Structures are given as C-alpha cells and as structure tokens.
Amino acid sequence: MKRPHVICHMMTSLDGKIIGDYMDTEEAKSLFLKYVEIQESYNPKAWMCGRVTMEESFAFGEKLEFNEGITLSVPRTDFIADAHAKRYVIAVDPKGKLRWTQSTVPTSFQLKVESHIVVVLTEVVPDDYLIYLQELGISYFFGGKEQLDLHEVLRKINTLLGAEEMMLDGGAYLNGTFLNEGLVDELSLVITPAADGDTSTPALFAKPDSLVKQPAARFVLREVQKLESNGIYLNYTINR
Ligand SMILES: NC(=O)c1ccc[n+]([C@@H]2O[C@H](COP(=O)([O-])OP(=O)(O)OC[C@H]3O[C@@H](n4cnc5c(N)ncnc54)[C@H](OP(=O)(O)O)[C@@H]3O)[C@@H](O)[C@H]2O)c1
Numbered sequence: 001m002k003r004p005h006v007i008c009h010m011m012t013s014l015d016g017k018i019i020g021d022y023m024d025t026e027e028a029k030s031l032f033l034k035y036v037e038i039q040e041s042y043n044p045k046a047w048m049c050g051r052v053t054m055e056e057s058f059a060f061g062e063k064l065e066f067n068e069g070i071t072l073s074v075p076r077t078d079f080i081a082d083a084h085a086k087r088y089v090i091a092v093d094p095k096g097k098l099r100w101t102q103s104t105v106p107t108s109f110q111l112k113v114e115s116h117i118v119v120v121l122t123e124v125v126p127d128d129y130l131i132y133l134q135e136l137g138i139s140y141f142f143g144g145k146e147q148l149d150l151h152e153v154l155r156k157i158n159t160l161l162g163a164e165e166m167m168l169d170g171g172a173y174l175n176g177t178f179l180n181e182g183l184v185d186e187l188s189l190v191i192t193p194a195a196d197g198d199t200s201t202p203a204l205f206a207k208p209d210s211l212v213k214q215p216a217a218r219f220v221l222r223e224v225q226k227l228e229s230n231g232i233y234l235n236y237t238i239n240r
Contacts, residue, residue, distance in 0.1 A: 003154035004166040007042065008175055009188040011035045012204055013195050018172055020201040022194035027229040034227055035190045036110045039167060042188075046163035047115070048090040050174030054098055059091070061099030066128040074127040078141035079134060080160055085116035088139075088161050092174055094148050096125035103137035118161065120153055122146055150181045172202035179205045180214050186237050187219055193230040 011032060013022040022028055039047070049057075081103060089105050091098055098119065105115045118139040121129075124146055133140050141160055143153040157163050168178055178184050189204075207213065219236035227233055 001151060001155055002158050003151070003183075004046065004158050004163045005185050006154070006166050006168050006178060006183055007044075007186040007188055008168040008170075008178070008184045008204075009035075009039055009042075010170055010175070010204055011190040011192065013192050015195040015197065016203040017196070017198065017201045018170055018204055020198045021196040022192055025192065025194045027194055027231065028192045030229040031190050031192050031227060031231040032110075034231065034233070036112075038188060038190065038233065039169070040112050042165065042167060043113075044087065044163075044165055044167040046088045046090055046157055046161055046165070047167040047169050048092060048174070049169050050171050051091065051093045051097055052173070053169070053171045054091045054093065058089070058105050059098040059100050061101045064099060064132070066096070066126045066132065068126050069128070070124070071127055074130045076123045076142055078156070078160060079130070079139060080118075080141070081134075081137045081139045082116045083160075085161075087113040087115040088118050088157075088163065089115035090118045090120060090157065090166070092120045092143075092148070092153075094120070094122045094125075094143070096121055096129040100133075100136055100138055103139075120148065122148060150178060150183055154183065172204065172206035173208060176205040176207040177211065179217055180207045180211050182214070182217070182238075182240075184217065184238060187235070189232075189234045189236075190227070191232045191234065193232075 218239040223235035225233040
C-alpha cells in the first residue's frame with residue numbers, strides 16, 4: 001500500500017510527558033520555538049492532530065448541536081474542497097465533535113504556512129455535520145464505517161491530498177494508535193530539561209485499552225543534537 005512516511009514530532013519533559021507544569025518553564029517556552037522550527041524544516045504537506053489537541057488549540061467554533069439523523073441524502077463520499085492547498089492540517093475526529101470557524105488554520109508563530117483543514121470521520125457522523133463542514137468549505141474523508149482504519153486513512157492522505165510525508169503531532173492517544181499499528185516511521189523529539197513527576201498527565205504514546213497490545217516498537221538512533229536552554233533533539237527511525 002502506498003502511504004506517506006509518518007514522522008511523529010513531539011516535545012516532551014525528561015519524564016516523557018507531553019503536557020504538564022513543565023511546559024510553563026522558561027526552558028520549555030524557548031524550546032517550543034525550536035520545536036516549531038524543526039517542524040517547519042520538514043516543510044510538511046500534511047500534519048495531523050487528534051480531536052482533543054485540535055479542540056484545545058485550533059477548533060474554537062460555536063458549540064452547535066446537530067440532528068443525529070443519517071439518511072441517504074448526504075452520501076458517505078469523500079469531500080475535498082481544496083485539492084491544491086500548499087499544506088493540509090488533518091483532524092482525526094471520528095464522531096464529528098469538533099466545531100470550526102473557517103476552512104484553514106492561519107499562519108502564526110507556530111505555523112508558517114496556512115493549512116487547509118481536512119477532517120477524518122467515520123460514516124456514523126450525522127448528515128447535518130457533513131453539511132456543516134461543506135458549508136464552511138472544510139474537506140473531509142471517511143476512514144472507516146464505525147471505527148477508523150489507520151492504514152486506509154494514510155492511503156487516502158496519499159491519494160486524495162498527494163502527501164508523501166506526514167507529521168504526526170499528537171496527542172498521546174493519536175500517537176499511541178499509530179505506534180500500535182506499526183505506522184510510526186520516524187520519531188523527532190525535542191526534550192525539555194524539566195520534569196514534574198505528575199502521574200496524571202499523558203506520555204508520548206498512550207495505547208487505548210480497546211486495542212490489542214503489540215510488542216514494543218524499537219527505534220534506531222539517527223541524530224542527537226544539543227539545543228539551547230539545555231534541551232536535546234533526538235531523531236530515530238523505526239527498527240522493523
Ligand atoms: N508536547 C507536545 O508536543 C504535544 C503535541 C500535541 C498535543 N499535545 C497535548 O496532548 C494533549 C491531548 O492528547 P490526548 O491523548 O488527550 O488526545 P489526542 O490524541 O489529541 O486526541 C484523542 C482523540 O482523537 C480521536 N482519535 C485519535 N486517534 C484516533 C484513532 N486512531 N481512532 C479513533 N479516534 C481517534 C478520538 O476522539 P474521540 O474522543 O472524539 O473519539 C480520541 O479521543 C493536549 O493537551 C495537547 O496539548 C502535546
């Protein structure tokens with residue numbers, strides 16, 4: 001199957017956490033800029049985040065309720081509103097929970113190229129949600145009937161969006177499901193020299209209990225870089 005090369009690019013604490021109090025340290029603030037710079041150096045055609053990350057950082061639309069109806073009037077066919085975008089941001093939102101305001105994530109200090117929004121759905125989302133996305137000019141495609149098939153999702157990212165490479169930008173659940181399916185090809189990590197020992201925050205990968213546990217993924221070290229603010233950059237490729 002032709003699919004994009006998947007680079008999981010994340011920032012962690014020394015204890016492998018992806019969120020927590022350590023993010024408020026001077027070191028984390030400075031290293032976040034490095035994290036953005038490294039992401040941009042890949043110049044990715046596509047970057048992907050899970051529903052929770054999107055809700056927290058990019059999907060700030062009004063909390064609308066949708067009629068739950070599913071009829072044949074809105075076919076479950078993929079809808080690509082912009083087939084020529086320079087960059088795509090892919091939101092994994094199987095149940096259609098995210099509420100948007102526009103069809104792109106604009107440039108900012110953490111994003112150098114405007115990204116057209118593409119939502120990965122399952123076929124059980126209400127018709128009205130599909131109409132809502134179409135009216136906003138947001139693209140969507142189906143990654144499974146009731147459950148997502150990540151192999152199919154990647155195949156479509158390649159065929160529908162033309163992406164040969166994709167940054168997998170968290171959170172833990174999304175990363176964990178990709179890792180469990182053997183779909184993380186490269187790991188790109190900015191490590192902050194801080195730890196907070198909080199046991200309630202997620203680490204880099206969190207496999208959902210519903211998935212059958214696979215043997216631990218092993219990686220081969222490709223690059224180590226000492227960064228400013230006592231940070232480290234690590235780059236690994238998967239050892240298949
Ligand atoms: N340090 C960093 O570099 C970094 C980077 C990104 C994010 N983060 C942090 O990570 C936190 C969020 O992480 P998280 O693990 O709670 O959430 P997440 O991975 O962002 O989103 C999880 C949700 O996405 C959907 N989803 C993702 N993968 C799926 C799959 N394979 N199949 C079905 N559904 C899938 C599900 O949505 P439903 O629940 O709707 O089914 C799932 O609950 C945020 O606080 C964010 O700030 C940190």
